[in-house]
Amino acid sequence: MSRRSCLKALGAAGCTVLSVGAGKAHAARNFSGWPDRFGMLVDLTECVGCRGCEAACNRANGLPAPEVPFDEKSVFEEKRRPTASAFTVVNRYSPKDGPRGPVYRKVQCNHCNEPGCASACPVRAYTKTPEGAVLYDKELCFGCRYCMVACPFYAPAYDYGSALDPRIEKCTFCHERVKAGGIPACAEACPVEAVRFGRRKDLITLARERIRKHPGRYVDRVFGEHEVGGTGWLYLSGVPFEQVDFPTDLPDKPLVEQTKGFLSAVPLVLVLWPAVLGLCYSAKRYKEEER
Amino acid sequence: MGMPLAEYVRTLVTPLNVLAAAILAYGIPMIVIRFTGGLSAVTHASNEYPWSILLGWGLFSGVPLSATGYVMATAVYIFGFKKYHPLVRLGVLTGFMGYLFAVIYLLIDIGRPWRIYYPMAVSYGPTSVLFLVAWHVALYLTVQLLEFSPAILEWLHSRRVRRWAILITVAMTIAGVILSTLHQSALGAMFLLAPGKVHPLWYSALMPVFFFVSSIYAGLAMVIAVSTVLARYLRDRADRQYLETLDPLTVGLGKGACVVLFVYFALKWIGVAHDDHWGLLATRPGAWFLAELLLFVLAPAIVLTLGVKRQSARIVRAGAFWALAGVILNRLNVSLIMFNWNLPGHFHQIVPPMREAGIVLAVATIHIILFRWIVNRMPVLREHPDYPDHG
Ligand code: SF4
Numbered sequence: 160m161s162r163r164s165c166l167k168a169l170g171a172a173g174c175t176v177l178s179v180g181a182g183k184a185h186a187a188r189n190f191s192g193w194p195d196r197f198g199m200l201v202d203l204t205e206c207v208g209c210r211g212c213e214a215a216c217n218r219a220n221g222l223p224a225p226e227v228p229f230d231e232k233s234v235f236e237e238k239r240r241p242t243a244s245a246f247t248v249v250n251r252y253s254p255k256d257g258p259r260g261p262v263y264r265k266v267q268c269n270h271c272n273e274p275g276c277a278s279a280c281p282v283r284a285y286t287k288t289p290e291g292a293v294l295y296d297k298e299l300c301f302g303c304r305y306c307m308v309a310c311p312f313y314a315p316a317y318d319y320g321s322a323l324d325p326r327i328e329k330c331t332f333c334h335e336r337v338k339a340g341g342i343p344a345c346a347e348a349c350p351v352e353a354v355r356f357g358r359r360k361d362l363i364t365l366a367r368e369r370i371r372k373h374p375g376r377y378v379d380r381v382f383g384e385h386e387v388g389g390t391g392w393l394y395l396s397g398v399p400f401e402q403v404d405f406p407t408d409l410p411d412k413p414l415v416e417q418t419k420g421f422l423s424a425v426p427l428v429l430v431l432w433p434a435v436l437g438l439c440y441s442a443k444r445y446k447e448e449e450r
Numbered sequence: 451m452g453m454p455l456a457e458y459v460r461t462l463v464t465p466l467n468v469l470a471a472a473i474l475a476y477g478i479p480m481i482v483i484r485f486t487g488g489l490s491a492v493t494h495a496s497n498e499y500p501w502s503i504l505l506g507w508g509l510f511s512g513v514p515l516s517a518t519g520y521v522m523a524t525a526v527y528i529f530g531f532k533k534y535h536p537l538v539r540l541g542v543l544t545g546f547m548g549y550l551f552a553v554i555y556l557l558i559d560i561g562r563p564w565r566i567y568y569p570m571a572v573s574y575g576p577t578s579v580l581f582l583v584a585w586h587v588a589l590y591l592t593v594q595l596l597e598f599s600p601a602i603l604e605w606l607h608s609r610r611v612r613r614w615a616i617l618i619t620v621a622m623t624i625a626g627v628i629l630s631t632l633h634q635s636a637l638g639a640m641f642l643l644a645p646g647k648v649h650p651l652w653y654s655a656l657m658p659v660f661f662f663v664s665s666i667y668a669g670l671a672m673v674i675a676v677s678t679v680l681a682r683y684l685r686d687r688a689d690r691q692y693l694e695t696l697d698p699l700t701v702g703l704g705k706g707a708c709v710v711l712f713v714y715f716a717l718k719w720i721g722v723a724h725d726d727h728w729g730l731l732a733t734r735p736g737a738w739f740l741a742e743l744l745l746f747v748l749a750p751a752i753v754l755t756l757g758v759k760r761q762s763a764r765i766v767r768a769g770a771f772w773a774l775a776g777v778i779l780n781r782l783n784v785s786l787i788m789f790n791w792n793l794p795g796h797f798h799q800i801v802p803p804m805r806e807a808g809i810v811l812a813v814a815t816i817h818i819i820l821f822r823w824i825v826n827r828m829p830v831l832r833e834h835p836d837y838p839d840h841g
């Protein structure tokens with residue numbers, strides 16, 4: 160009896176190894192992104208805060224009309240974040256180290272190279288496309304909102320008001336337009352080219368060049384080049400990034416790296432625990448039989 | 451019941467029952483509102499704070515408090531601490547019910563509860579720690595049901611099936627320990643994905659270890675707490691053996707909990723040293739961190755030590771309840787109180803609205819009622835006369 164139950168225990172554990180172990184291959188694989196993917200370069204020193212991108216985004220995605228119209232400046236009174244009905248918002252700052260006027264910052268999903276949202280989602284509702292967009296599939300999502308917890312930029316929003324059909328909403332990088340050879344609506348709408356569409360690697364070169372040519376105008380950093388493994392959207396700023404609410408305490412490694420150690424310890428526990436516990440159990444039985 | 455209906459109804463009117471009825475009368479309609487008006491009708495519903503007290507309490511606190519099953523089964527069946535046998539079934543039942551209700555909180559919280567099985571059958575996200583949690587909680591729920599099944603089968607007088615159920619006990623116990631080790635720690639690992647959001651004093655690469663180790667003493671303390679409450683309120687459901695051995699067993703469990711608490715206390719300091727966060731201790735969050743650690747880990751550990759030294763079950767019980775409060779505080783700190791700690795308007799977000807609190811209380815009340823129903827009927831605190839030496 161003692162040996163039999165021991166074997167059974169090992170068998171049960173083995174099944175668990177198989178069920179979870181199959182997944183391990185994915186967790187451990189390294190992904191460096193698609194080389195030719197697109198990105199965006201946002202130049203905060205150019206942005207005039209017209210909110211044209213917000214309006215264009217609203218139209219392109221067929222979102223409900225906003226409570227206050229897009230030419231209304233009073234929205235700048237508070238700091239906003241993307242919501243289920245506004246995939247991008249522009250905020251106004253008056254940083255202490257800044258130039259004279261206000262600084263505007265456009266916020267939306269940054270389409271990370273190795274997205275935290277995607278590594279969080281237990282049903283793989285997110286995909287990073289070769290074009291660069293990080294897309295969400297509402298047919299798979301069950302609404303746990305772990306992706307929102309994981310996103311360092313607070314980009315995914317949730318329509319909390321929907322009782323039975325809630326979904327995550329966020330910027331889609333105008334994926335359909337891009338695939339058809341177009342450019343995202345916000346970039347198209349920007350009157351001063353503060354939002355620029357292009358291949359990510361070209362945009363990095365461009366950003367670096369601007370910094371080199373105008374050292375007085377920019378801080379020497381392209382936000383998004385390395386943060387959380389690099390993001391599709393890149394930013395240039397004339398003021399230190401933390402003064403315009405960029406999260407500057409992020410690791411350079413992709414977020415998935417933070418959990419990799421844990422996930423790779425899983426098979427270890429699956430193999431070692433049954434052995435250790437089985438031994439303890441056999442020792443106990445042995446002692447009992449001795450008696 | 452053998453008594454007139456009116457009289458029976460009158461016996462139901464006790465202060466506790468009235469309180470329970472009031473909570474349910476308020477909370478159940480709130481659950482209905484959740485499923486008609488969406489989460490925003492009952493919670494703060496914020497994109498910055500995707501998880502509220504529903505999960506902070508229901509899942510992140512509920513799961514460590516349900517570690518009772520695996521700690522008791524391991525102690526008795528694997529390590530052979532036979533004298534704790536009278537508490538095994540109670541531990542397994544508490545654990546099973548805890549997980550069941552964690553899932554119920556989850557079903558209320560998630561957007562499309564009818565897709566809850568998706569990670570198991572429709573689409574796999576193996577890079578996700580939550581994927582692991584989902585699998586393991588589902589498997590462990592099954593394992594615990596099997597572990598508890600002898601009690602159900604005795605109640606149903608199904609002798610043959612019960613024999614089979616007893617046979618698989620050890621295998622189920624080992625499977626249970628593995629699954630518990632992994633998902634208890636995985637709950638901590640889930641927050642590893644939010645390095646910018648969880649306050650650095652709580653965010654640590656060791657989070658999975660913290661969560662696992664604290665679940666051990668949480669499980670032990672919870673067995674002490676539940677067995678105490680039951681010995682008081684459902685005394686007539688317990689047999690002599692249970693009542694007579696309870697005090698010495700409580701002291702024994704307290705000893706175990708105490709050792710683990712000290713280990714956990716040391717580990718937390720290793721965490722601070724590992725990240726070199728000493729400087730942060732002098733800040734306001736630092737004071738809160740110290741309060742958690744000194745008042746809710748060290749203090750109950752000392753009380754437990756005292757109780758064990760004096761062989762006093764009463765002191766041990768006080769220490770156990772205290773330690774449980776500490777575990778809950780820790781889980782709320784990580785998932786809610788120190789999550790997004792630097793966002794403006796933070797305080798408003800972490801205090802749940804009345805309606806949400808109503809839901810939590812209602813589910814907890816149903817939990818207790820169901821638990822009582824089972825203990826009233828099945829041989830949990832006693833051996834079934836027909837089946838001496840159960841499992
Ligand atoms: S910004 Fe957030 S939502 Fe967008 S890809 Fe990155 S992690 Fe995902």
Ligand code: SF4
Nearest residue numbers: 280300301303304306
């Ligand atoms: S809310 Fe949906 S998309 Fe986000 S992690 Fe959960 S299942 Fe995935």
